[in-house]
Amino acid sequence: MNNHLIAPSILAADFANLQRDIELINSSEADWIHVDIMDGVFVPNISFGFPVMKAVKKHAKKPLDVHLMIVEPDRYLKEFADAGASGITVHYEVCPNLHRTVQYIKELGCRASVALNPHTPVALLEDIIADLDQVLIMSVNPGFGGQKFIEHTYKKLKDIKELSNKHNPKLFIEVDGGVDEYNIIKLVEAGANVLVAGNSVFSAADPSAAIAYLKNPGKPKL
Numbered sequence: 001m002n003n004h005l006i007a008p009s010i011l012a013a014d015f016a017n018l019q020r021d022i023e024l025i026n027s028s029e030a031d032w033i034h035v036d037i038m039d040g041v042f043v044p045n046i047s048f049g050f051p052v053m054k055a056v057k058k059h060a061k062k063p064l065d066v067h068l069m070i071v072e073p074d075r076y077l078k079e080f081a082d083a084g085a086s087g088i089t090v091h092y093e094v095c096p097n098l099h100r101t102v103q104y105i106k107e108l109g110c111r112a113s114v115a116l117n118p119h120t121p122v123a124l125l126e127d128i129i130a131d132l133d134q135v136l137i138m139s140v141n142p143g144f145g146g147q148k149f150i151e152h153t154y155k156k157l158k159d160i161k162e163l164s165n166k167h168n169p170k171l172f173i174e175v176d177g178g179v180d181e182y183n184i185i186k187l188v189e190a191g192a193n194v195l196v197a198g199n200s201v202f203s204a205a206d207p208s209a210a211i212a213y214l215k216n217p218g219k220p221k222l
């Protein structure tokens with residue numbers, strides 16, 4: 001079981017040692033670097049903005065998977081693409097013209113991804129799923145790292161996997177929040193193929209080993 005991708009979230013990194021932590025991800029088995037942008041309006045927390053993201057880009061050797069937890073994301077999409085995003089995720093809950101937003105992300109040359117909060121039904125994506133490169137299923141309420149995983153996520157992953165089989169088999173199905181060594185196998189079995197992990201990586205005694213385990217779950221730990 002290692003066809004899935006691992007995207008460590010730098011929200012849980014040590015911001016005073018960001019270069020060190022990016023280099024740690026560079027030399028690990030991680031596939032992408034997950035970048036959480038929070039505006040203090042859509043979510044009750046502020047993370048960081050363009051200057052920090054550009055600093056991350058300078059050192060990153062893996063694609064930046066940018067998760068926008070902001071209202072009116074359309075205003076900033078170009079700037080995030082210019083700052084080096086390889087994929088951009090917007091939240092369904094803040095995009096009244098989602099089809100237009102998705103086309104714009106693609107025009108900018110980025111992977112177009114839509115996130116669903118825990119309360120937002122998967123079925124709402126039925127008429128747009130064929131246009132998407134990725135769906136992000138939130139398994140915690142967005143805004144903070146280190147929260148408890150919401151069990152209902154498994155059901156949502158199965159539902160989105162079914163929709164994806166029907167309309168868009170190449171879809172990346174990403175799960176974000178509370179992913180760890182204990183639930184990763186069940187999440188992959190439910191249909192997730194991109195796993196974001198913040199605290200389970202950066203709070204580990206050996207973050208590279210934690211990433212290696214998430215990439216190859218079930219194998220004996222290093």
Ligand code: DX5
Nearest residue numbers: 009142143145146178198199
């Ligand atoms: C939460 C963020 C997540 C967060 C995950 O709003 O979108 O990406 O960094 O952190 P953990 O893995 O600690 O739940």
Ligand code: ZN
Nearest residue numbers: 036067176196
């Ligand atoms: Zn995220």
